[in-house]
Amino acid sequence: MMEKLYLIARIADTRVALRSRAINSVVTVGTPVEVPGAPPHVTGLFALRSRVFTLIDPHVVVGLPAVPVAPGQRVIVVDVAEHGYALLADEIEDVCFIDAPETRVAGKLLPGWARVADAMIEHRGASLLVVDPSHFITLPVLNAA
């Protein structure tokens, strides 16, 4: 059952589906603490239940300009390699079961998206990209340059 559960959200101006088992929780953040000298997709740090999380801006990862964090904005918390990260979400839509199978990505994606997208899935008459949140943590070399 868990395999069919997806989080539908808009991140980096695109509606995507995230497999729920990859996700720790969805929370709201206040103003993050900046990390001078960090890569551009690191928006800052924030604390949640005495853990420090690194806030990632997916816009930068897919090649868009960074967006400022609005107080109370919702973030998707994920654990990658024993570190806690949070992806800034433009909007959290829904958590739902999708019975349709995941299909291979059809069509040409922008390079930024091609790297993070695993598959596509049909949901309520729209095709959504299935993305792996851990791909947002590392910045492609191209972007960093």
Added chain:
Amino acid sequence: MVKPRFLGRADTFMDDLLNDFLAETAEILAEAGGAIIAWEADPADRAQLDAIFRLVHTIKGSSGFLALPRVTALSHAAEDALDQVRRGNRQANAALVTGVLGIVDRLSDLCTALGQNGVEPAGDDRDVIGALAEPDSPGDAPFDVAGVPLRRDDDFQAELQSWRSIRVPLPLLDSVMTGVTDIVLARNEFARMLRESGADPSVIASFDRLSDSIAGMRQSVSQMRMQRIDKLFAPLPRIVRDLAQDMGKKIAFQTSGGEVELDREMMENIRDPLIHIVRNAIDHGVESLEDRVAAGKDITATISVSARQSGNQIEIEIRDDGRGLSPDALVAKAIASRAVTASEARALGPKEKLDLIFRPGFSTAAKITAVSGRGVGMDIVKANVEKIGGVVELRNDEGRGLTILLRVPMTLTIISGLMVRAAGQYFAIPRGAVREILLESGDTVRVDRVGGGELATVRGEQYPLLRLEAVLGCERDDSDDADDRALVIVRPGQGQSYALSVAAIHDHEELVIKPAAPMIMATGLYAGTTLPDNGRPVLLLDVQGLLAVAAVDATESGRSHDRMVEAEAQAAAARGAAQLLLFRDVGGRVRGVRLSVIERVEEVPASALFESAGRVQAQIGDDIFAVHTARLPDAQVTQKLLRLHDGHSVLCYPIAEVIDIVRLPDAVQPSAAPGLIAGIVLVGGDPVELIDPFWLMEQYAGGVATPSQREPLCRLADDHDGWGDNFLAPILRNAGYRVASGDEATDEAPDVLLCLTEDDGLCVHAAGEVPVIRLRTTIAAAGPEDETVYRYDRQALLDALRRRVGGERA
């Protein structure tokens, strides 16, 4: 050592039992190893024998229950042998001890395999069990008849004691720690709200009581992570025994201070360095038996490891009474292994010579041995200890022993931190690295902006100045009060220090440090993150990393005042002739240049300067020279020019006036990057920028018409050690000479011969009409007639060459 692993599928009762067994056995085996060595040293020690017997017996009992036949058979064999000794039927000897240790090793291997696979691997243990059999008395074993081994009352003592403590999985401990930290954060938030709401004093009083008990709880939880350092010492006696036996050395090994407690994470981090140092002491430190006798020492060497707590630091001292370190041997070794150059080595003080053992790739053993020469060196030891905020100190008594002191913080996770502000946010600095805090506007501090860098002088001591905002690449926050700016004198490691300028100092706090995400650690600026009481994350600065990012050389050597007298005298002699011409440049700044590169000071009419091909030139007499200036000087009647001469070309440097000629000070703070300014020196308490003539000449080298005549040929003779090729030839080529080394046969007769040995007889090439320049290795000339040139006196050498080669170069 067996590391108990918690099996992934530890859901069943049996797996739980197995995990408990493994954890317990790992502990017992570590303890048994030490106890057996102690017993071997004193076979009459009945208490030790009983202790070992009990340990082996416990393993046998538990393994029988878990149906582990190999473990049972092994522990049974060891128990049998020990029991015979207890009953007086067998003498304890080295063979027996080695046999028992063999069983202990096999048990360790089995437990490792058990932890990984969950089942006992198949195999044959007859070899180790057979090694235990008594060789000389095969038949007369009375216990064969007894059948049931007798248990004595004292067998049960250890089991009773184990009731006084329980085993708790580490993840549970960590989650308790996290929970308590959460409570502390919530308490702080609540306290703030209470204060703001103007609550009833009685409510505040009872809240304070709650607050106190939370603080107490946090303390206890931190203590739960502490372990006795005994655990770290446990494997050492075994290592010492085996190694000493292999190498034919006699060593008495002692430990003390085992009751000192240390965070379990710190323990993991110093285990390998400690073992490495002990191995080194046995392998390199302790002399062979003959050498010890010759040195009039006790044939049995002593190695002692002791721990003690001082403040929130733990000191671990590893002391041996071996040969100690020989600074001269270290230097020779370092030069041979190309860790330092010969000239660098000469400048080293005694302490710096010892520190050579921390250089990567350095090994003190004359030849690499199987024991310690395995590519893991003291550099790794130092790096590991420094990684956890510790220091390694050497106390050398040449010929009589070496003491190595490891000083590490008691816990890795909670450190005392200094909170500072920069660019509108807070950062933490480990308190241990902070030597002093000063207000930047204070009387004792002077900040000078020189050559694009900044320099802080505090009570006569110079420090490179780093502005935290600049290193982090941030803008300064306008709301910061300039009067609050403070200097933190930071000592990231031995022999290094710098001044870190921050917008303000906040306070001290006990901080729980967690590693930051990899991409944040990768910046090299931060050592971790922490959550202070206000609940906003704070980054812990990596005081060593900041230096690397700022590319500042913070070594104290060269600016420190406590350098040894002999080194000082030597260095002063080398600089005996070095004098500095102080002048005010056209911009009004005071600068200095080595007197030796100045040919003369010219005063030319302003009309003699003209611009040509985008460069300012000066006509002096019949010659035209390049002038180092971007534009023509403002209309004046005359212009003073320094004529710099490098033996090849002339460059003019416009100045306003000559101030003085002084001795070149000893301490030069070099610039970060090559440029017009070579560095900064203090003259009469004021910083002076030192002009780099080498750089300056380089800029104009192309602009001077090269004489078309052939370049004179210099022949290097008697260059036995390659010094001439490596050191001298590049300088000569730069100065416009061609170089042939002694061994190459050339048809062309050299214009000048450079003899690299002082001995007349050896310079076989000295013949005919060719002028000869002899180089000497000592600074001081042998006498007034001595025409030799000190080989590091570049200017004198070039002058001599110019004189010998003759008028064609003038």
